[in-house]
Amino acid sequence: MLTTLPVTPSTSAPTALRILRLATAIAITTTLFGTASTQSRADEGMWLYNQPPAESLRQKYGFEITRDWLEHLQKASVRFMSGGSGSIVSEDGLVLSNHHVGADAIQKLSTAERDLLRDGFQARSTAEELPCKDLELNVLIEIQDVTDRVNAAVPANLPAEQAATARRAVLAEIEQESLQQTGLRSDVVTLFQGGAYHLYRYKRYTDVRLVFAPEQSIAFFGGDPDNFEYPRYCLDVAFFRAYEDGKPAKTPHFLRWSADGAREGELVFVSGHPGRTSRLLTVAELEYLRDRAFPELLDRLFREEVNLLAWSGRNTENARRAKDELLNIQNSRKARLGGLAGLQDPTFFARIASAEADFRRRLADSPDFEAARTAYDRIAAAQKTIGEHALPYRSLEAAWAFRGELFSIARTLLRAGDESPKPSRDRLREFRDSNRTSLELALFSTQPIHADLETVLLADSLTHLTVRFGATHPLVQTVLAGKSPRARAAELVAGTRVGNPDFRRRIYEGGAAAATAAADPMIELARAIDAEARRVRQIMEEQDEIKQQAHAAIAKARFALQGSNSYPDATFTLRLTHGVVKGYSENGQSIPAFTDFAGLYARAEAQGGQPPFDLPGNWIQRRRKLNPDTPFNFVSTVDIIGGNSGSPTVNRAGEFVGIIFDGNLSSLVLDFAFDDVQARALSVDSRGILEALRRIYDARPLVDELTGRRRIRR
């Protein structure tokens, strides 16, 4: 599963609650840029839409990329702010993504009596479509290069603290201006780790409704055991519809459905939102990932996975409540283990280190690059400082110590009260005017919050806080207030009212005074640690600033020495990547590019049909109706990473031939360097989707809309 949780508060544009909480899952707090070769070999590259690889496509594939082709694909591409990608597949706002990208939204629509995540859902008409609680979709409309304006606002040689403040201010100013001028969501994106700044303007959809979801057992057939493996057999799709003014949105840019799908060897493109890569990091930063960030994150993931599994096992309703969170954790765990394996491979690491050493020798040979020459040491020093503050940063600001929804909500209420009186540009990024819509969408969500699950998550994270700081640490004593972690968690969850959206609205509108007057125990907990949390956040932002400046110097030198025909690390913004449909070899075995329905049934039988290899009832009863040879999933060499989940795979004609839903195990090192020997991107085939919709689900209206035979009445 290639969802992403890519943004740290300081380096991107989070949408408050959900993303903030999710961000903690990887809050690795190292900013970026480095040494990888930029003139990409093979089909490497997560290319910017305003700097597409036109020349190499022409040379290698004889493909002429046109402005119209690009614009059409761009405007048919969708970002799911919950952490994935999607595409528009009808002119009436129909949006396709992965089931696992939509799972968060589907979970929030489910109840003990009606488990849509498990049982699936199908709207037979727009009237039956279910409004999601807090799902935000973005469609990229425009990119502007604002590098010069940003750099001009940050004078050279300013101390890091002041530079960070100045940079924050100019970014806020640009975003605010753009919002006022266009009404579009406006995010300034830091590219090349500080080498460039681009303003991204998005159309934003906040009224999004669920149209179709299959049963989770077929969407995620094989579950965690088969995740990141291949061959695979997953109908990992879900359909939503974007609405405007209460009506299906008009979406002239949409992808036509290919009835023929892709074939072996064919050139394909993927348009989506890779979350975060680390290909341009320095060796010092990669060492930090290898030795600290990945292991510490993994320790947390192991612990939380076991905690949720044990709790889920007690009864089926527990399992339902914890399911989505559990899948996120398992997915991150498997992805990070794969990444760590790459970093711990001495050969792999040596290759990266040697590329950096080569480049630094080239810098040393020229008198022009003093700033770049010294940049490496500055980055290493900043990384060291980051490491020294990582524990309190993660525990408090990234809230690893306070897991669950309630603490995040409480802190948002507290900080909204403190931040809103300030001018927008002086606020913490997530509270700026430009982010208000997203913030409020998340904050006032009526998603179900389960006190029992919250207690289990909070008790576990407080236990770990106590371990990491020590039981007698003043911070721990403040947080626990003389109770055991379990007792304190129970007391906080039972006592807080922030689970109630009406209460939230009242406090939010009443500002700091209302937050104080409420005397809510969870808000008071957030307050008790807020000074320290803000302090470490500021340290991290200063170090980020130092690293950004250093990376910008390296980028400048690299552009001078190697040309500017390159792509930046992923930033959960729209990128174009390409490759070919192609099988591979593993342990001497040849693995074909395509799987089919026959393979699905064979795998289920081999596993005795036990979860997670159980098939939904309809898939068993209607097996004979399916053409067993229909292509179901396929692999290609496109360059993808977490966040690309749900991205459309299209052919030269820009037609939809598949939807990205995963990478294989070998692809997990794509974080650090491209590879197309064994690394593969996994798609669900357009033909398999149609066949299943027709034969298993009798989803006639949906099929007709996808094939252009039906329009939606407004």
Added chain:
Amino acid sequence: MLTTLPVTPSTSAPTALRILRLATAIAITTTLFGTASTQSRADEGMWLYNQPPAESLRQKYGFEITRDWLEHLQKASVRFMSGGSGSIVSEDGLVLSNHHVGADAIQKLSTAERDLLRDGFQARSTAEELPCKDLELNVLIEIQDVTDRVNAAVPANLPAEQAATARRAVLAEIEQESLQQTGLRSDVVTLFQGGAYHLYRYKRYTDVRLVFAPEQSIAFFGGDPDNFEYPRYCLDVAFFRAYEDGKPAKTPHFLRWSADGAREGELVFVSGHPGRTSRLLTVAELEYLRDRAFPELLDRLFREEVNLLAWSGRNTENARRAKDELLNIQNSRKARLGGLAGLQDPTFFARIASAEADFRRRLADSPDFEAARTAYDRIAAAQKTIGEHALPYRSLEAAWAFRGELFSIARTLLRAGDESPKPSRDRLREFRDSNRTSLELALFSTQPIHADLETVLLADSLTHLTVRFGATHPLVQTVLAGKSPRARAAELVAGTRVGNPDFRRRIYEGGAAAATAAADPMIELARAIDAEARRVRQIMEEQDEIKQQAHAAIAKARFALQGSNSYPDATFTLRLTHGVVKGYSENGQSIPAFTDFAGLYARAEAQGGQPPFDLPGNWIQRRRKLNPDTPFNFVSTVDIIGGNSGSPTVNRAGEFVGIIFDGNLSSLVLDFAFDDVQARALSVDSRGILEALRRIYDARPLVDELTGRRRIRR
């Protein structure tokens, strides 16, 4: 599940491979003794058989404990060297324990085609009984107090290193002498953390055969989710038979089966082998457990649980291979989390700390206890040193970095070659003559070893070694030999021959020269780290010696001030404990003492019969044959801990009324202090066992043997 893995190499008498490997699961390396009140309140106490609580039984229950009663119970009690307890239940060597205690042996008898762990087993005659691969049972014959002789051999004021050597030597000498004189297994046990030394002589059975095991789904109904919970519904039993000279052993001391079981409020006794408690530790030692030992062990358990779950999920044969190990890990994880919760409870911890402070004030008031007064600081200093070497000790000597069977075997071969030329008393404890039988039983076991599982375990532990020491540490570089952890693990497992028992025998008999000549990669790995492993082991043994002396001084003062009517911390040796059958209250709910079969079926239905709440086919088909009101499991206030699994619960008449198989969640703090408000021991009821054997399993021969209607022909 109350199995135990209690012994560190330096403080007890491990049987080489299995116990060494198991010991790593808790190798907490803190020796013991402290401050708890010794005049036990309520029914507290894990009493020595040579110091039973005769007076309090008389006063409180009017029960007169006799020498014969005690001897009979002692000689009908069995220690499973794989980590649990049991009892003899017929005069023909029939031994009853828990299914989960026998699971290791049952797993080793299972294959992909014949999964006895899952499907159960029943021998209809002795001819059908299955010889276990390496199961050792012990029956305690005699105890001798050798404290004076041990202390006389260790002159006061000897430096720790020499004192440790002298103590090791005298213990070896006593054991060797006893072995030669009696032919019995002879272990000197350190009691009161050094306050006393007793020689335990055991009859040893190494030809043990499987007679009956139910399906694991009913033995461990509810699995990990219901583990340590109550109410429960588990048929957690397995029957073995001890053989001598190829014939069923004659066992005149056996427990008669009570057809009436126990009733609410009745006095019951438990005779078993509690593994390890920490009730006499000093605050400094408990802080170490709270802040270091438990969290670090838990981190490992979380990681390994996730690793095995993920691997098990890939296919059913993986799941079968990993099952027993996975259950051990899950069980330890849940037990340790419960213990940590107790230690992190400020009220609970303060109670222990305040008892220590009180006692130290009493010491200060008297001029007689100088050694005891200063002992606390010596223990704290030793604990600090232990903490400083904990990482290399655990990683190398306790082999956390080299999980799986193969490394343990390789190291045993290497060390056997190096140790056997030395006089027995100078060898590492597990290689002394007195331990030879156990060592060879384990070493030449024909248990199946699965290369794929070994690789998965080793890769994970090498990954973690790399994380903890850092990728560039010389030790890591030595171990990995330029490979990634995964590649290195695959290479080692593929290259070693120690999985072959014939190879092992050849190397073992050929000694050090053969081990060298073999050039086996796993043996060479063991060799590469052996100097460092031995070095840290020696440091730990010295610190243990310092702590033992200090604890002995405290014990002496305690006996003087409080009388000697007390019991030592558990040491995986036979203890007698008593209590009453009694329900309890939890969260305002009253929980009755007994469950019945009707409750079993209700719980299965509430969980939709999904694993781990699925019932075996016979239990579904024959439901109507069972009397639904038959008592199935019950709780009592007896004082038990890990290692007591399988202990018989007997009534005043010494009849078998149940078998201990678990404690509830509240009992998990019994490690540190007794409690009978909510803490309960769980037994399977003698009536439920008989009813199931009769109605579900048609186990007529077994029932007749249990009820005295049938003798086995020799």
